Amino acid sequence: MATKKVKEQARKILKDIFGYDNFRPMQEEIICSLMDGKDAFVLMPTGGGKSLCYQIPAIMREGTGIVVSPLISLMKDQVDALTACGVKAAYYNSSLKAAEAKDVLARFECGDLDLLYAAPERLLSKGFLAKMDQVKLAMFAIDEAHCVSQWGHDFRPEYVRLGELRQIFPDVPMLALTATADEHTREDISDRLQLGKAKRFVASFDRPNIRYLVAEKRQPLTQILQFLEGWSNCSGIIYCLSRKRVEDLAVNLQRHGIRAAAYHAGIPGRSREKVQDDFLRDRIKVIVATIAFGMGVDKPNVRFVIHHDLPKSIESYYQETGRAGRDGLESEALMLYGSGDVNLVRRLIENVENIDQRRVEVHKLNSMVAFSEALTCRRRVLLGYFGEPLDEPCGNCDICLDPPETYDATEFAEAALQCVREINGDFGMGYIVDVLRGSKNARILEHKHDKLKSHGSGADINADEWTSILRQLVHHGYFVQDVSRRAAMLATKKAERIGNGTPIMLAKYQPGIRRHFKRLGMPRDEALFKKLVKLREDIADREDVPPHVVFSDVTLTEMSQRKPVSEESMRTISGVGQHKLEEYGEAFIALINKHVESGDGKKGTKVGGKDIPMLIAKGPGLNETQTYILSLYRKGVSLEDIAAQQGVSETTVLKHYVAIIRAGQHIDVPAFIGDDFDTLMAELDNADPYASLTEVKRDLSVDLNNDEFRLLLAWREAIGVA
Ligand code: ADP
Numbered sequence: 001m002a003t004k005k006v007k008e009q010a011r012k013i014l015k016d017i018f019g020y021d022n023f024r025p026m027q028e029e030i031i032c033s034l035m036d037g038k039d040a041f042v043l044m045p046t047g048g049g050k051s052l053c054y055q056i057p058a059i060m061r062e063g064t065g066i067v068v069s070p071l072i073s074l075m076k077d078q079v080d081a082l083t084a085c086g087v088k089a090a091y092y093n094s095s096l097k098a099a100e101a102k103d104v105l106a107r108f109e110c111g112d113l114d115l116l117y118a119a120p121e122r123l124l125s126k127g128f129l130a131k132m133d134q135v136k137l138a139m140f141a142i143d144e145a146h147c148v149s150q151w152g153h154d155f156r157p158e159y160v161r162l163g164e165l166r167q168i169f170p171d172v173p174m175l176a177l178t179a180t181a182d183e184h185t186r187e188d189i190s191d192r193l194q195l196g197k198a199k200r201f202v203a204s205f206d207r208p209n210i211r212y213l214v215a216e217k218r219q220p221l222t223q224i225l226q227f228l229e230g231w232s233n234c235s236g237i238i239y240c241l242s243r244k245r246v247e248d249l250a251v252n253l254q255r256h257g258i259r260a261a262a263y264h265a266g267i268p269g270r271s272r273e274k275v276q277d278d279f280l281r282d283r284i285k286v287i288v289a290t291i292a293f294g295m296g297v298d299k300p301n302v303r304f305v306i307h308h309d310l311p312k313s314i315e316s317y318y319q320e321t322g323r324a325g326r327d328g329l330e331s332e333a334l335m336l337y338g339s340g341d342v343n344l345v346r347r348l349i350e351n352v353e354n355i356d357q358r359r360v361e362v363h364k365l366n367s368m369v370a371f372s373e374a375l376t377c378r379r380r381v382l383l384g385y386f387g388e389p390l391d392e393p394c395g396n397c398d399i400c401l402d403p404p405e406t407y408d409a410t411e412f413a414e415a416a417l418q419c420v421r422e423i424n425g426d427f428g429m430g431y432i433v434d435v436l437r438g439s440k441n442a443r444i445l446e447h448k449h450d451k452l453k454s455h456g457s458g459a460d461i462n463a464d465e466w467t468s469i470l471r472q473l474v475h476h477g478y479f480v481q482d483v484s485r486r487a488a489m490l491a492t493k494k495a496e497r498i499g500n501g502t503p504i505m506l507a508k509y510q511p512g513i514r515r516h517f518k519r520l521g522m523p524r525d526e527a528l529f530k531k532l533v534k535l536r537e538d539i540a541d542r543e544d545v546p547p548h549v550v551f552s553d554v555t556l557t558e559m560s561q562r563k564p565v566s567e568e569s570m571r572t573i574s575g576v577g578q579h580k581l582e583e584y585g586e587a588f589i590a591l592i593n594k595h596v597e598s599g600d601g602k603k604g605t606k607v608g609g610k611d612i613p614m615l616i617a618k619g620p621g622l623n624e625t626q627t628y629i630l631s632l633y634r635k636g637v638s639l640e641d642i643a644a645q646q647g648v649s650e651t652t653v654l655k656h657y658v659a660i661i662r663a664g665q666h667i668d669v670p671a672f673i674g675d676d677f678d679t680l681m682a683e684l685d686n687a688d689p690y691a692s693l694t695e696v697k698r699d700l701s702v703d704l705n706n707d708e709f710r711l712l713l714a715w716r717e718a719i720g721v722a
C-alpha cells in the first residue's frame with residue numbers, strides 16, 4: 001500500500017535527518033495527509049512538534065515547500081536548525097542584503113531548496129508570485145496562522161491576503177498551524193485562509209511537563225529569589241504588568257547576581273534585539289518583560305515562567321506559561337496572586353465605556369480569579385476553560401501535589417446564606433463579612449443591618465477566613481457576584497441545597513505559600529551534563545548559532561544518562577541525526593569518553609566501563625503505552641510523575657520499565673537503584689545458580705521490592721551477564 005511506503009519513508013527521514021525514533025501524536029497522520037496532496041489545519045500546543053509536520057513533507061515531496069512565518073528572528077532560527085541537520089533551507093525577508101536575496105532566489109529557481117521561509121508581504125509581491133508560478137512547489141505551510149485573525153492575540157494585517165494563495169495555487173496543498181486554544185479564533189483562521197475543506201487535526205492542549213503553581217503575593221522579590229534558587233543557571237521569563245516594574249525587578253535581580261535583563265516596548269529596537277539574542281544564546285538567563293516579549297522567541301529550554309502580576313485573561317496566561325518547556329522537559333509556571341492586583345484591574349475595567357466590552361473584560365478577569373483561587377486541580381480548571389475535559393486530577397500542580405485540607409463548612413454556608421438572604425441587595429462580599437462578624441460601622445447602622453439575625457453570627461472567625469469561605473462558595477456556585485450591581489452577593493438556585501443534609505466541604509484557609517513539595521529530578525549525570533553544555537556553547541559560539549541548534553537539552557540529557565562512547569551508540573540518541581553525527585559526534589564522544597575514564601561518571605551508567613550494551617534491540621517491540629512511558633522517561637519525568645500522569649501505580653510503571661529494558665531500550669537502572677547498585681550486582685553474580693529467584697532475592701543484603709528486583713534482573717539480562 002502506498003501509505004505504508006510513505007510512512008516508512010517519513011520514519012526514515014525522522015531518524016536519519018532529525019535523529020528521532022518516534023513520531024509525536026498526530027505528526028504521522030498530518031504528514032500522510034499532506035503527502036496525499038490534501039490541505040490540513042493543525043491545532044497543536046506550543047512544543048507539540050508542529051514544525052516537523054511541514055518540514056518532513058516538504059523534504060519528501062517534489063519541489064520546494066514554502067513556509068510563511070511572521071517573524072524574521074524565527075525564520076532565521078528555523079533555517080539554522082534545518083541547516084544543522086543537513087536540510088537545504090533558506091529564508092527570504094527584509095533582513096537580507098540585496099546580494100543575499102538574489103542568491104536565495106537563484107537557489108529557489110533552480111530547485112535547490114527543500115524549504116523556503118518567507119515573510120507574507122514578500123510572498124505576495126507580484127514578482128515573487130510570478131516566480132512561484134514557474135517553480136515546482138511542494139506545499140504551503142502557514143505557521144502561526146492565528147496572525148490572520150483579528151480575534152487572535154497577534155493580528156498581522158500582512159497575513160490577511162494569504163487566503164488568496166488557495167485560489168492562485170489550487171493544486172499545491174496547504175497546511176495552516178497554530179497553537180491558539182480559542183475556538184472563535186480557529187473558525188476565523190479557517191475562513192480567512194479558505195481552509196473550510198481542510199482536514200482538522202486537533203491535539204490535546206495539555207502541557208503535562210509544565211507544573212502550575214500559584215502563590216499568594218506577599219513580598220514578590222523575596223518570593224521570586226527563593227523560587228529562582230531552585231532553578232539556578234536555568235532560563236526563564238518573568239512577566240510584569242508595567243514597564244516600571246520590569247525595570248525595577250530586573251535591576252533588583254541583577255543586584256542579587258542573577259543574569260537578568262529587562263525587555264519592554266519602550267526599549268529601543270536594537271537593544272531589544274540584543275536582549276532577545278543574548279537570551280536565545282544562554283548569555284542572559286532571566287528576562288523580565290511586559291507581555292511584549294515572547295512571540296519572537298522560540299527558545300526550547302525555557303524552564304520557568306513567572307507572573308509577577310495577574311495576567312489579563314486565561315488565554316494570556318496559557319500563552320505566556322506555554323513558553324516554558326517547549327522541549328518537553330520539566331518546567332514550572334509560578335503566578336504570584338494578590339488581591340490588590342485584582343482590585344486594580346477591576347478599577348481599570350470600570351473605566352471601559354463600551355458595555356459589551358466591559359462585560360467581556362469582567363468575565364475574563366473573573367475566570368482568571370477563579371483559576372487563581374481554585375482549590376481543585378489547576379490543569380483541570382485551565383483545560384476546562386478551553387473546553388477540554390481532564391478526567392483525573394493532573395498530579396502536577398500545586399493543588400494536586402499539596403492538596404488543601406478540607407472540612408465540613410455547612411454551618412458557615414448556612415450563616416452566609418441567611419445573611420445574604422436577609423440583606424438581599426446591593427452589598428458586596430466585604431460588607432457581608434462585616435455583618436457576619438458583627439461590625440457596627442456607619443454603613444451597617446445606617447441600613448439597620450445590626451438588627452439582622454445573622455448580624456454577628458460568625459463573629460468567631462476572622463475576616464480573611466470569611467472571605468476565603470465566601471469565595472469558595474462562589475466557586476462552587478452557591479452564590480454569584482453580580483457585576484452589574486457592584487459585585488453584589490446573591491444566592492443562586494444551588495444555594496437551596498445548603499442545609500439539606502449534604503455536608504458542604506471547603507478547603508481550610510491557609511495563609512502563606514503552599515509549596516512543600518519537591519521538584520521532579522532529572523535522572524542524569526549532572527557533572528557530565530554541565531560539560532556537555534559547555535562543549536555545546538563553544539561549538540555554537542564558533543558557528544554563530546544559538547546553542548539549541550547544535551543539540552537540544554533533551555539530547556544532552558540523554559547523552560548524560562546513556563553516555564554513548566561510540567558512533568553506533570551516539571546514533572541512537574534522540575536528536576542525533578546523520579548530519580549532526582558527522583559534524584559533532586566525534587567531539588561529544590571524546591568528551592564522554594574522557595568523563596567516563598576519569599571516574600567522574602561513576603554515579604551514572606557504569607557498566608564495567610563498557611559502552612552501553614543494551615542498544616541492540618532484542619525481544620519484542622514496545623506497545624504504545626510503553627513507547628509513551630519511555631518518551632516521558634527520556635524527558636526526565638520521574639517514576640512518581642509518570643505514574644500520576646498515566647493514572648496507574650508506580651508498580652505498573654516499573655513493570656513497563658522492565659518490558660522496555662527487555663525490548664532493548666535504555667532505562668538507567670543503576671541510577672534508579674542508587675548507591676547499592678554495585679553491591680547488588682556483585683551479590684547476584686555470586687548467587688547460588690540453583691536457588692530460586694525468591695531465595696536469591698531473600699539473600700540480598702538490601703531489601704528490594706519485587707519490581708525493583710525484576711528491574712535489576714532485566715538490566716543484567718540486557719547487559720548480557722544473566
Ligand atoms: P511547536 O512548533 O509545536 O512549538 P516544535 O516543532 O518547535 O514545536 O517542536 C518542539 C520540540 O520538540 C523541538 O525541540 C523538536 O525538535 C522536538 N520534537 C518535535 N517532534 C519530535 C519527535 N517526533 N520526537 C522527538 N522530538 C520532537
Ligand code: ZN
Nearest residue numbers: 377394397400
Ligand atoms: Zn493538578
